[in-house]
Amino acid sequence: MRLxxxxxxxxxxxxxxxxxxxxxxxxxxxxxxxPVRVATLHTRDIEQTRxxxxxxxxxxxxxxxxxxxxYIRSVDYQEGTVVSSGTLLFTLDDxxxxxxxxxxxxxxxxxxxxxxxxxADVARYAPLAAEHAIPRxxxxxxxxxxxxxxxxxxxxxxxxxxxxxxxxxxxVRSPIDGVSGIARTRVGNLVDxxxxxxxxxxxxxxxxxxxxxxxxxxxFAQIINHVNEPEYANTRWLELVLINGRMHPYNARxxxxxxxxxxxTGTLLLQALFPNPGNILRPGLFAKVRLHLQREAPTVVVPxxxxxxxxxxxxxxxxxxxxxxxxxxxxxxRIVDHGxxxxxxxxxxxxVVVEGMQNVQPGIVVHVLPAAPPPDDGGA
Numbered sequence: 001m002r003l004x005x006x007x008x009x010x011x012x013x014x015x016x017x018x019x020x021x022x023x024x025x026x027x028x029x030x031x032x033x034x035p036v037r038v039a040t041l042h043t044r045d046i047e048q049t050r051x052x053x054x055x056x057x058x059x060x061x062x063x064x065x066x067x068x069x070x071y072i073r074s075v076d077y078q079e080g081t082v083v084s085s086g087t088l089l090f091t092l093d094d095x096x097x098x099x100x101x102x103x104x105x106x107x108x109x110x111x112x113x114x115x116x117x118x119x120a121d122v123a124r125y126a127p128l129a130a131e132h133a134i135p136r137x138x139x140x141x142x143x144x145x146x147x148x149x150x151x152x153x154x155x156x157x158x159x160x161x162x163x164x165x166x167x168x169x170x171x172v173r174s175p176i177d178g179v180s181g182i183a184r185t186r187v188g189n190l191v192d193x194x195x196x197x198x199x200x201x202x203x204x205x206x207x208x209x210x211x212x213x214x215x216x217x218x219x220f221a222q223i224i225n226h227v228n229e230p231e232y233a234n235t236r237w238l239e240l241v242l243i244n245g246r247m248h249p250y251n252a253r254x255x256x257x258x259x260x261x262x263x264x265t266g267t268l269l270l271q272a273l274f275p276n277p278g279n280i281l282r283p284g285l286f287a288k289v290r291l292h293l294q295r296e297a298p299t300v301v302v303p304x305x306x307x308x309x310x311x312x313x314x315x316x317x318x319x320x321x322x323x324x325x326x327x328x329x330x331x332x333x334r335i336v337d338h339g340x341x342x343x344x345x346x347x348x349x350x351x352v353v354v355e356g357m358q359n360v361q362p363g364i365v366v367h368v369l370p371a372a373p374p375p376d377d378g379g380a
Contacts, residue, residue: 032367033323033364033365033366033367034356034359034360034364034366034367035356035359035366035367035368035369036317036319036353036355036356036357036359036360036366036367036368036369037353037354037355037356037368037369037371038319038351038352038353038354038368039303039306039351039352039354040349040350040351041300041301041302041342041346041347041348041349041350041351041352042300042301042348043298043299043300043301043348044298044299044301044336045298045299046299046301046336046341047292047293048292048293049290049291049292049293050216050220050290050291050293051241051288051289051290051291052210052211052212052288052289052291053210053286053287053288054208054209054210054240054272054286054287054288054289055208055209055210055284055285055286056206056207056208056209056281056282056283056284056285056286056287057201057206057207057209057283057284058178058179058201058202058203058206058207058283059201059202059203059204059205059206059207059273060176060178060201060202061199061200061201061202061283062174062175062176062178062199062200062201063196063199064089064090064172064174064196064197064198064199064200065193065194065195065196065197066090066092066169066172066191066192066193066195066197067166067169067172067193068092068097068166068169068170068192068193069190069191069192069193070092070093070094070096070097070170070190070191071092071093071188071189071190071191072090072091072092072093072185072186072187072188072189072190072191073091073092073093073094073187074090074091074187075089075090075183075186075187076088076089076090076091077089077174077180078180079180079181079182079183079198080179080180080181080182081179081180082177082178082179082180082279083174083177083178083179083180083200084174084177085174085175085176085177086173086174087173087174088171088172088173089172089173089174089180089197089198090171090172090183090185090197091170091171091172092169092170092171092172092191093170094167094170097163097166097167097170098167100163100166100167101160101163101164101166101167103163104156104159104160104162104163105160107156107159107160108153108156108157108159108160110156111149111152111153111155111156112153112156114149114152115146115149115150115152115153117149118142118145118146118148118149119146119149121142121145121146122139122142122143122146125138125139125142126139172197174200175200176200176202177202178200178201178202178203179200179201179202179203179279180198180199180200181198181199181200181201182198183197183198184196184197184198185197201283203276203279203281203282203283204275204276204277204278204279205253205254205273205274205275205276206273206274206276206281206283207271207272207273208240208252208271208272208273208274208287208289209269209270209271210269210270210271210272210289211262211265211267211268211269211270212224212267212268212270213266213267213268214261214266214267214268217261217268220291220293223237223291223293224255224257224270225257227252227255227257228254228255237251237291237292238251238252238255238272238289238290238291238292239251239252239289239290239292240252240272240274240287240288240289240290241287241288241289241290242281242285242287243285243286243287248274248281248287250274250275250276251274252272252273252274253273253274253275254272254273255270255271255272255273256270256271256272256273257270258270270289272289299333299341299342300341300342300346300347300348301336301337301339301340301341301342302316302330302332302339302340302342302346302352303338303339303352303354304335304338304339304340305338305354305355306352306353306354306357307330307332307340308357313329314329314330314331314332314340315327315328315329315330316328316330316345316346316352316353317352317353317357317360318346318350318351318352318353319351319352319353319366319368320351322365323365323366323367323368324363324364324365324366325353325360325361325362325363325364325365325366326362326363327360327362328345328346329345330342330343330344330345330346331343331344331345351368353366355369356369
């Protein structure tokens with residue numbers, strides 16, 4: 001059967017229709033824009049501060065050591081309490097020192113008796129020698145005996161004073177007013193001058209020691225070298241932040257600046273004295289010393305969750321007015337309230353991705369979701 005040209009065209013069209021339909025059905029659909037949430041950047045007035053980790057210690061710490069060697073006979077203070085200068089802390093067995101004192105007294109008395117005899121000899125020999133009744137040499141020997149006996153008396157008197165001092169040192173007393181520590185020895189122990197019996201510390205004021213770098217010193221040298229002048233000393237320019245986050249209610253009373261940079265660490269030691277009524281703060285505590293400086297110019301702050309750290313660079317996904325994404329490298333400063341201070345790379349009013357960062361690529365269009373509702377506080 002022969003087909004006319006028109007009939008052949010119709011047959012071709014009928015056969016091609018299913019093929020065209022199949023090709024149309026297999027075309028890939030365009031995926032929807034990935035959903036993200038954004039935050040609009042704003043500027044904030046940020047107070048310029050610096051913080052350093054500090055260790056607390058007593059303003060004065062007295063290590064209590066015995067001056068003499070002996071056995072502890074009694075612990076005479078209530079450990080951990082406030083003691084005054086001169087308070088008896090420990091008593092050592094004093095019997096050997098009493099014996100030494102009595103021997104020194106006897107030796108001194110003997111020397112004094114010998115000195116008296118020598119002086120009597122001189123007094124008796126002087127007129128006899130003048131009358132040539134005895135040799136002149138005998139008088140000179142007697143005079144020399146007086147001088148020797150005088151020196152012996154002086155030595156014996158010093159020995160007696162030393163013995164009395166050793167006896168007094170068997171009573172170990174506090175040299176300062178302060179809080180006493182727990183005794184490091186007990187009754188019956190043999191102690192000597194190399195052993196610390198306890199420590200007494202003056203805790204009001206408390207001393208906070210911290211180190212700053214050479215760069216920080218040069219940056220704040222004007223303040224650091226005049227820290228005790230009224231311009232700074234009468235303001236809360238230096239605060240103490242405790243390890244539990246609470247602020248110590250008193251500002252620094254005085255600051256001590258070391259004379260040199262430590263060549264091994266490249267840091268400068270500073271010590272700030274803070275009032276400590278009631279001895280609340282104790283040696284060994286850690287805290288932060290916070291330095292308050294002038295307020296900075298309004299600064300853009302980017303949320304911490306919007307920043308990705310990749311190979312030492314900080315990157316942020318910025319969404320423009322047409323919802324296109326740009327991955328931007330920025331330079332950031334310190335963190336303040338869960339946000340970075342922006343040094344360069346972002347402007348106020350720009351939008352950055354804070355949720356859905358894993359779905360974005362440079363140049364794509366995103367679907368911006370409404371801002372997340374505030375967390376439910378459970379109602380009134």
